[in-house]
Amino acid sequence: MACCIKFSLRCPSDTRRFASSCHLQNPSNLRLYNLLPTNPSSPNPKKISYSFARRRSSFTVKSHMATGEKKPISEERMLVYVPPHPLIKHWVSVLRNEQTPSPIFRNAMAELGRLLMYEAARDWLPTVVGEIQTPMDVATVEFIDPREPVAVIPILRAGLALAEHASSILPATKTYHLGIIRDEETLQPSIYLNKLPEKFPEDSRVFVVDPMLATGGTIVAALNLIKECGVENNQIKVISAIAAPPALQKLSETFPGLQVYTGIIDPTVDDKGYIIPGLGDAGDRSFGT
8 A cells, every 4th residue: 555645764873864745655665765964963062061070089070062053954844764673673672572471571661762852862962071080081971951841741551651661861851641432433532630731841852652653643632732842843843653644744734843863663553443463452562451
C-alpha cells in the first residue's frame, strides 16, 4: 500500500538530510533515499561559572555556552527520523513477537526508548564547556547545561514503558504525565489526566513519548495541550516505537517544524485503528492486562 506524505526524513547517524515529498511504499528502506547536506550552526558564547570539589579542594570552571542560537533545520516541514541502528531493529523485533512475555516486552520497550531518546538528544541539548583539573593535567570538558529546561511527557499508559530510562539518558529533566484513552469504536481520544504545568519555561525542550502513532488522534490531542502551555513546534520531539502513515500525515499537516523519532514505519492501519503489522496493544502487553 503506497501513500504520499509531505515531510522530511533524516538518518541521525549521518550528517545529511533531505526535505521533499516522499512516497512510503516500503518504509523499511527510508534510509536509502538521496540526501542533501546541511549547514552547521555557529556557537554564541556566554560566560558562566561552576564550582567542583575533589579531594578537599575546590576550583572554578569558567564555561561558555556551546550551543548558542541555532538555525532551525526546517520551519515548514515535519522531520521524521528512523535511526538505522541494529539495536533499534533488535528491540523492535522483540516487541513484534507475539510470544514475547509481558516483562520482556516492557523491558524491550524501555530499551528502545533509551536508544531513540539518545538519538533525539543529539545536537539538541545545550551544553557548557570549560576546564577542570584531572589527576594528571587540566582538561577541556563539556557538560549538559542544567539551567536549560528539558521535559519528558509520557502518554499513559504505554508511554510509561517507553520513557522508563529517560532519566538515565537526560540529566536534570522533569517528567509530566498525560493520560489519554482512545474510544475503541469512534477512535476519538479522551483526556483523563493532565499534569502539565500552566506554562513551560521559555526555550524548553520537550520530549513527548507515545509508543504507537497510528491514526494520530492521541498524539495530536497531546501536542495541542502542550502548545497551549507555551511550547512551539520546533521545541518538541516525539518519540515512538512504531509509526504509520495516517498519524504522520496528520502531524505534518498540523505541526510544521515538529520532529518525530520512531523505531520503524509500518505501511497501514486497520479499521480498528491498529498498526499493521505493528505489535498489538502496547499498553496491554507492557503491563500484562
